[in-house]
Amino acid sequence: MGPDFFNNVYEVACLIPKGRVTTYGAIASYLGMKRSARMVGYAMNGCDIRSGIPAHRVVNRNGMLTGKHHFGSHDEMQRRLEKEGIQVKNDKIVNFEKHFWDPMLELKL
């Protein structure tokens, strides 16, 4: 794990399996900053969409694509998710719980 929070966020994001998604809060919790979910979002804001970080797999706890405006076009995030087999309706992931990937549970450290 890198020394700074931002890099840790990026590392975890890259570990999200294709076709799965997680939340800002789950990542924050995994990094020991449970109450700083906003910082995770802020960190993702700093990441370049072209850097290869699958930021589209990170949504808020309701499974809503709140960060879609940070992608090239408004439907870019949704398109990427659907491309991985995740259905999105009204900016919300269908069967969110089913696709949810909890780093705390899968990585456990």
Next chain:
DNA sequence: GTTTTGACGGCGG
């Protein structure tokens, strides 16, 4: 320096 602003989430009414 201080103030505002979020890609959030928990809790109370």
Next chain:
DNA sequence: TCCGCCGCCAAAA
């Protein structure tokens, strides 16, 4: 169930 307030904390203004 739905809605709104509040704590969180780093960056930008």
